[in-house]
Amino acid sequence: MKQLQEFIYPNSIEEALSFLDESTEIIAGGTHITVSKNQSFKRLVDITRIGLNYIKKEDHQVRIGSTTTVTEMIESSIVRKIGNGILTKACQLIADTPLRNIITLGGNIARYYPWAGLPVVLLVIDAEIIIVDKEGLEQTISATKYFKNAKVKTGEIIKEVVFPVQSDWFYRYEKFALTTVDYSWLTMAFGAKNEGGSIVDPHIAVSRITKVTRVSEVEKLLEGKELSKLNINEVIQTLRTSVNVVSDYRSSKEYREHLLGILFKRMLNEMKEEGK
Amino acid sequence: MTQKVFEGKVVGKSVAKIDSLSLALGKPLFTDDKSFKDMVYVKMLFSPHAHAEIITIDTTEAEKVPGVLGVLTYKNASQVLHTTAGQGYPEPSVYDTRMFNKKVKFVGDSVAAVAAESIQIAEKAIQLIKVEYKVLEPIFNWDEALGNPIIIHDEEEAGYLIPVFYDSKNNHVAHIDALVGDIDQGFKDADILVEKIVRNHYAQHCPLEPHVSIAYFDENDRLVVRSATQVPYHARRIIAQVLDLPIAKVRVIKPRIGGGFGSKQEIVTDLIAASFTLQLKRPVKLEYSRREEFISARTRHPMTTRLKAGVKKDGSITAMDMRVTSNTGAYGTHGLTVLSNTGSKTLPLYHCDNIRFIGDTVYTNLPIAGAYRGYGGTQAALAMEIVMDELAIQIGMDPAEFRLKNHIKPGETSPIFKVLGEGTEGVEQTIDSCGLSDCIKQGANAIGWWSREDHKEKFNTETKKRGFGLACIMQGSSIPHIDMAAAYAKMNDDGSFNLLVGATDIGTGSDTVLAQIFAEVLNLDIESDIVVLSSDTDITPFDKGAYASSTTYLSGMAVKNLAEKIKKQLLDYAAEQMDLPVNELELVGKTVFHLKTKKSMSFAEIGTKALYTENQQQIGAVASELSKKSPPPFCAHFAEIEVDIETGKVRVLKYVAAVDCGTPINPKLVIGQTEGALVNGLGYALSEHYYFNAQGRMLNPSFGNYKIMTTTDLPEIETIIVKTYEPTGPFGAKSIGEPNISGPMPCLSNAIYDAIGIRITEPPYTPDRILKAIKDHQQVM
Amino acid sequence: MALEIEVIINGQQKVLTIEPYDLLIDVLRREGYKSVKRGCSEGTCGTCTIILNGRAVKSCILLAAQAHKGSIVTVEGIGTRDQPHPLQQAFVEEGAIQCGFCIPGIILSAKALLDNNQSPTKEEVKQAMDGNLCRCTGYSGQIKAILSAAAMMRGEK
Numbered sequence A: 001m002k003q004l005q006e007f008i009y010p011n012s013i014e015e016a017l018s019f020l021d022e023s024t025e026i027i028a029g030g031t032h033i034t035v036s037k038n039q040s041f042k043r044l045v046d047i048t049r050i051g052l053n054y055i056k057k058e059d060h061q062v063r064i065g066s067t068t069t070v071t072e073m074i075e076s077s078i079v080r081k082i083g084n085g086i087l088t089k090a091c092q093l094i095a096d097t098p099l100r101n102i103i104t105l106g107g108n109i110a111r112y113y114p115w116a117g118l119p120v121v122l123l124v125i126d127a128e129i130i131i132v133d134k135e136g137l138e139q140t141i142s143a144t145k146y147f148k149n150a151k152v153k154t155g156e157i158i159k160e161v162v163f164p165v166q167s168d169w170f171y172r173y174e175k176f177a178l179t180t181v182d183y184s185w186l187t188m189a190f191g192a193k194n195e196g197g198s199i200v201d202p203h204i205a206v207s208r209i210t211k212v213t214r215v216s217e218v219e220k221l222l223e224g225k226e227l228s229k230l231n232i233n234e235v236i237q238t239l240r241t242s243v244n245v246v247s248d249y250r251s252s253k254e255y256r257e258h259l260l261g262i263l264f265k266r267m268l269n270e271m272k273e274e275g276k
Numbered sequence B: 001m002t003q004k005v006f007e008g009k010v011v012g013k014s015v016a017k018i019d020s021l022s023l024a025l026g027k028p029l030f031t032d033d034k035s036f037k038d039m040v041y042v043k044m045l046f047s048p049h050a051h052a053e054i055i056t057i058d059t060t061e062a063e064k065v066p067g068v069l070g071v072l073t074y075k076n077a078s079q080v081l082h083t084t085a086g087q088g089y090p091e092p093s094v095y096d097t098r099m100f101n102k103k104v105k106f107v108g109d110s111v112a113a114v115a116a117e118s119i120q121i122a123e124k125a126i127q128l129i130k131v132e133y134k135v136l137e138p139i140f141n142w143d144e145a146l147g148n149p150i151i152i153h154d155e156e157e158a159g160y161l162i163p164v165f166y167d168s169k170n171n172h173v174a175h176i177d178a179l180v181g182d183i184d185q186g187f188k189d190a191d192i193l194v195e196k197i198v199r200n201h202y203a204q205h206c207p208l209e210p211h212v213s214i215a216y217f218d219e220n221d222r223l224v225v226r227s228a229t230q231v232p233y234h235a236r237r238i239i240a241q242v243l244d245l246p247i248a249k250v251r252v253i254k255p256r257i258g259g260g261f262g263s264k265q266e267i268v269t270d271l272i273a274a275s276f277t278l279q280l281k282r283p284v285k286l287e288y289s290r291r292e293e294f295i296s297a298r299t300r301h302p303m304t305t306r307l308k309a310g311v312k313k314d315g316s317i318t319a320m321d322m323r324v325t326s327n328t329g330a331y332g333t334h335g336l337t338v339l340s341n342t343g344s345k346t347l348p349l350y351h352c353d354n355i356r357f358i359g360d361t362v363y364t365n366l367p368i369a370g371a372y373r374g375y376g377g378t379q380a381a382l383a384m385e386i387v388m389d390e391l392a393i394q395i396g397m398d399p400a401e402f403r404l405k406n407h408i409k410p411g412e413t414s415p416i417f418k419v420l421g422e423g424t425e426g427v428e429q430t431i432d433s434c435g436l437s438d439c440i441k442q443g444a445n446a447i448g449w450w451s452r453e454d455h456k457e458k459f460n461t462e463t464k465k466r467g468f469g470l471a472c473i474m475q476g477s478s479i480p481h482i483d484m485a486a487a488y489a490k491m492n493d494d495g496s497f498n499l500l501v502g503a504t505d506i507g508t509g510s511d512t513v514l515a516q517i518f519a520e521v522l523n524l525d526i527e528s529d530i531v532v533l534s535s536d537t538d539i540t541p542f543d544k545g546a547y548a549s550s551t552t553y554l555s556g557m558a559v560k561n562l563a564e565k566i567k568k569q570l571l572d573y574a575a576e577q578m579d580l581p582v583n584e585l586e587l588v589g590k591t592v593f594h595l596k597t598k599k600s601m602s603f604a605e606i607g608t609k610a611l612y613t614e615n616q617q618q619i620g621a622v623a624s625e626l627s628k629k630s631p632p633p634f635c636a637h638f639a640e641i642e643v644d645i646e647t648g649k650v651r652v653l654k655y656v657a658a659v660d661c662g663t664p665i666n667p668k669l670v671i672g673q674t675e676g677a678l679v680n681g682l683g684y685a686l687s688e689h690y691y692f693n694a695q696g697r698m699l700n701p702s703f704g705n706y707k708i709m710t711t712t713d714l715p716e717i718e719t720i721i722v723k724t725y726e727p728t729g730p731f732g733a734k735s736i737g738e739p740n741i742s743g744p745m746p747c748l749s750n751a752i753y754d755a756i757g758i759r760i761t762e763p764p765y766t767p768d769r770i771l772k773a774i775k776d777h778q779q780v781m
Numbered sequence C: 001m002a003l004e005i006e007v008i009i010n011g012q013q014k015v016l017t018i019e020p021y022d023l024l025i026d027v028l029r030r031e032g033y034k035s036v037k038r039g040c041s042e043g044t045c046g047t048c049t050i051i052l053n054g055r056a057v058k059s060c061i062l063l064a065a066q067a068h069k070g071s072i073v074t075v076e077g078i079g080t081r082d083q084p085h086p087l088q089q090a091f092v093e094e095g096a097i098q099c100g101f102c103i104p105g106i107i108l109s110a111k112a113l114l115d116n117n118q119s120p121t122k123e124e125v126k127q128a129m130d131g132n133l134c135r136c137t138g139y140s141g142q143i144k145a146i147l148s149a150a151a152m153m154r155g156e157k
């Protein structure tokens, strides 16, 4: 990192924005900045002191500032209400305690990390990401749109994420890994409404086995289906074929496809149980 | 049979480890905690190829970088053939290693080293070294290495110092063939035969402190190497040998060490740091990064073990035939001795008159295997304990009953002790202490063994199946007639003692255990009366080092001998001073006491008088010990697990280890050794794994991707100490450092079988492998 | 380009001159806080754990510049031989220390926990230690020691 020449402590978003250019990088928790190789930036702008550390409860939604740490989210009783606790659960399964103490919400979604725990949660909750662009203008982007690219542009800052609180929804989150503190083998989240025994507005998101994505084929298939009459095998088959599962050295494509189906089957069964 | 146990004043008590407060306070005690002025930093260039010839190596650009002080390659470094194994001399390991080679033999082999003013400069310079390789075809499958047309080692002069088999033309590092009784008859006599082939995997020791050496010249221009080593004396000898220095010109200091587990029984960083110091006359540091530890330090020998055994319906074992192919990787360090240990640390455990052992160690183009806690015992126990389980099940006997019936008992011997030693023939011995029956019984109760069927029925679901497993393990204590330990002590004015031991405390607590033994004989307080200094080759007497489970047993005996000698000196001195017959004197508290007259002389009085006024002399002595046998510690492991048959995930719910280490000199340290080893063993069984790509490069060289257990992975663990008394050990003690690492792999395999009826013989038991086994099994059915 | 940071280390106000790319672990060791150990440099072993502004963090994946205006605690700062911190005392008493290389980091993770939670459960203790590897002990002595130190700090021992 010897090429790094400057470290800036701005006091506001505007000031931070004014420093951003091609050879400048934002630093939040810094857990990725410090370990990643091949860096070319000459200047770092620390955004942890510009007032982006907050968790605000509003009517039916929660705003979380981008430099809020994973631990702060875990400790928050407001966050526990988001997605019936799946955001809290996802946070608890990120890395380990001293890392959770520094990893930030923004840092977990600003770049694409295959193992990142939060993107699938944002996807199934229909979160919105508020980005401030070079001119200081705020843009609101839906998680679904954002994660198509999964990268904020140079010169822009993720300001906050807005989470709707939909406590009447069913939500599940799963990180499957070899040990408790491990990069995930498969990450997935599921959210849907149970209206009189039928699935409404299902959201399914997976990552690690493929680039983080929602699985619209299965969402379509499930829409309006009665839970009690669900052909779970068909659902699983569709899921396995609609996700482009890649293998990695830890586990084969076949195993990951199998796992994907099993984990989703269990989520659906739990939804059935809960509805009873 | 109730066995004698020893209860001491200090021995048998969990006194606090003498260095533990300093460690808790964060004192600068480790190799790299001392600052040196003008330090030079070294970075290594490792081979990216598994097998290649260096055609050209051009270091000119690297040398031009400002701040670069020197570059070592095969062209200018010492070319003395040696072994990196820190073993007694002559080593039972092959001399097949040079500091740098023209031909590289695994991804991670040393190609060059750069010394520079800073680590960043060295790193930059490394990238500027231009190497042209001619890539050669590698061998990765150890089962195909013997007689393979690809020859890995082509040094003409490579060979052993001792007269044993070596055939590099066939990649054949070691061969052992041992037979007792009549194996064919044994199999004929059997009612049932069981044969299993198991394959264990690569793994690393992962001491949290990596290998690190700092070499410098002292004021008298002698070479000092401050090293994270388990074997300071062997390190000194090998440094002198390879760098062509008189031993007297070399001093090795071992500060506190951040764990070793066998990996630091190897000379890994010392030679390069020392070479640069000789060249540059400055302090030089070489510290491996975590990645370098994984790819270039040492690993556990992966093996293929075939075990065939016969049993009669009454449960008696008629024959055992063990065939082992051990992969030593690119160099043969510990290749012979780990191989012989596979047999010698498992086959004596059960009664059997007809035993055959054939073992071969082979080279491959994979990372170097070396000494690793368990030392062959771990690998063979996988085969042994799976086969014992299967034998019991096949004749309809409970696996615990089967072991109770068959395991070696006090007063018995095994023919294997004589025919298999460490590299050479072994030493006949009878078992004087064995608490394995009690270990099995108490462990079984603790896990709920006898009610396991009800328990399983209660908790099993459609997708989650419970299972119970058992494994019994033995090891040894020291290498008889080979390794020597010595200790020295002197008395100070106030009656306190300096205890100087060659024994190498690498975190095990051996300094404390040795102080306890010393204190027991002389009625001393550990905290106030004894100052322990260990392993500085200029100051402390010789000791082979921390390996082969010998520190408590062998170094402990040396310290006991020493304390006895000093006790005699104290009695003689006091007898002369008080003018009383020496045979009427005894030690009471910290005095020499005469019962009849109630006269006494305190240690402080003796200390002061002996140094300053009366019959002046240094009270003190040196003593040593060479062991005559290697009494095994025993343990019984039990596990309760749950297998998720849809995902293949194995969860360990409870784990019990019942251990017999003779007299537990310090019970808390015994528990620490037991649980540290078994948690390492659990990780090895479940998640620790080297993933290689098709070119032989390790894909997961980091703690992020090589998963050792953390707190949240732990099952409930219970350790039970079964006390026995080993008459040849200090106050009845044997060893405990090694056997517990070997239990989890077979124990969990047996538990998986109990849960789902499938024998898994290729660890680690990762979800994908278990699921595949389940699917394969379903297809067969 | 060198910069100056103000930090409080173990209660002492300091101004340190650093390079922007200096890692916090390197600066702390350079300043003599050798209890901060380097086991991996990748944020995965926990031996470099310190307390920064009340939280346990890994100093090998933080730039020193990030600690500007922060308050740092290393294990050197929490107790002395005559007056060890209850955690240091409990670790010694429970035999929870073998090689000791992991210990400063573990004690600080534990301290950060106990400073925020006087009566943690065993599960909470395990959770707080999940970023600190120990290869020697198997952890159970350490978990006991932390619970015992908590009791000491509550005045129950």
Ligand SMILES: Cc1cc2nc3c(=O)[nH]c(=O)nc-3n(C[C@H](O)[C@H](O)[C@H](O)COP(=O)(O)OP(=O)(O)OC[C@H]3O[C@@H](n4cnc5c(N)ncnc54)[C@H](O)[C@@H]3O)c2cc1C
Residues within 6 Å of the ligand: A025, A026, A027, A028, A029, A030, A031, A032, A033, A034, A035, A047, A066, A067, A093, A094, A095, A096, A099, A102, A103, A104, A105, A106, A107, A108, A109, A110, A111, A113, A115, A116, A117, A118, A152, A156, A157, A158, A159, A182, A183, A184, B704, C042, C043, C044, C061
């Ligand atoms: C050993 C280890 C294990 C890990 N395990 C997991 C895991 O299991 N699950 C998981 O989810 N994560 C895990 N992580 C974390 C993950 O890999 C990233 O390091 C982390 O999410 C980055 O967050 P940060 O706050 O530290 O970001 P930084 O390192 O500060 O920044 C990361 C990137 O995001 C940019 N950035 C940060 N914040 C903003 C913002 N507000 N606006 C615009 N750009 C921004 C930065 O410029 C930089 O490019 C692990 C990390 C480590 C080191």
Ligand code: FES
Residues within 6 Å of the ligand: C037, C038, C039, C040, C041, C042, C043, C044, C045, C046, C047, C048, C049, C058, C059, C060, C061
């Ligand atoms: S050195 Fe920082 S986590 Fe390992």
Ligand code: FES
Residues within 6 Å of the ligand: B208, B258, B259, B507, C096, C097, C098, C099, C100, C101, C102, C103, C133, C134, C135, C136, C137
């Ligand atoms: S005591 Fe050695 S790593 Fe923990």
